[in-house]
Amino acid sequence: MATMTDTNIEDLELQLFYIALKEVYDIDLSEYRQAYILRRIKRRMELDKLNTITLITERMIHQPNYAEKLLSDISINVTNMFRDPDFFNSLIKNVFPILQTYPRFNIWHAGCATGEEVISLAILLKEANLYNRAKIIATDISQEALKFAEKAIYPIEKMKQWTESYQKAGGQESFSNHYDVKYNHAIFDPSLLENITFIEHNLTKDPYFNNQHLIICRNVYIYFNKNLQDYVTKGFHTSLIRDGYLGLGSKETIYANNLFEYVDRSNKIYKKL
């Protein structure tokens, strides 16, 4: 019998885990990059005192709620307002003047998590007198995160850091004009939510919302392999109008050729070709 190294055994177990997850729950993680998924599975193994990935797979198949627990381990819902202020500043400089030329425009924020970045965008659009022309779709795979996003209520402790980021991003007013404080929380101006529709959506299955002028999808690609990145990139390309814009996270790059050109290379803002 051929002997397997521990690494090979772990790879086999991981493949079986992916197959089971797909068969039982119709969720395909096989095109995600592996290191992150493995870290999360191993953390779950430690918490539940299970020695092998196979035991995780076994539980997942036989216990209906276990997969949900695993998926919540894997999904990332931590974010900040105006994360990478330079990115938002570049949107104001490079993309807002184009949006200005349309009487109405559509924006799709893919992977909005708990909503901080889409609210950031809404604030900047409002200050540029563009918000009332915008129709914004904010999507995420996690219903739990979306429920949080729809409220636009965040802990007051965050406001110091977010105020700094807001100013760096090019905010025009006092940041506190955009929220009320109650019970140690910042409750953001409900009018910022008026033109935002939150939708539960799996980007990896169906990366299409048509006629978008701008798509923002930040720090989602880092979890996908190149193949899945390309699939989503093509979906974004189809979803954008001619001359539409795409904004990615600071560590992300488009590998597919001939679909996009850089508008701002260091801030990862692209224009559809």
Add this chain to the structure above:
Amino acid sequence: MTTNKLICICGSAGAIDSIIKILKKLPADFYVPIVILIHLSESRYSHLQQMLAQVSSIHTVSPEDYDMIQANTIYVVPSMYHIQIEKDFTFSFSLDEPVNYSRPSADVLLETASNAYQDGLLSIILSGASQDGSTGSSKVVNSGGTVLIIDPDEAEVNVMPKAAIDILSKPHVLRLNEIIKYIIHFGGNADE
């Protein structure tokens, strides 16, 4: 060219002087790639990267997503994201919550690097103010790799080396000049 060996050097407060001393001793043709992770604020990171590039005679870069880890290269880990090493010897990034109050976290780097390089991994724990790197060190050892820890007496801040010493059953605690000798012996030439 990829290699089956990797060196990871981790630290935070007080580690930069040691890293400069290490880099100054390494020849321009030093073969095994080195990943340097220091906990730093975002604003100080670009300064660090430039400084290490000046000090080192080896090609020094900031890793990008999907970069293949190459021989004769030093990678200085950027701030804000966790950095991971995939089994195909490429870098990947993640924005999950800080580990040990740190992002990037040495635990995350060492756990994933040990999965990829197994017994080809050498990791060095230098001066630092958090326990980050200790859990990762035990994973390195369990995968057959080697962990060297700076003598806490020689570390400007000894929390990080002490935490790594506490977690390992047979910790290798060395003075900085011994660590440098070990690194040169480990990584000076092409893989056997």
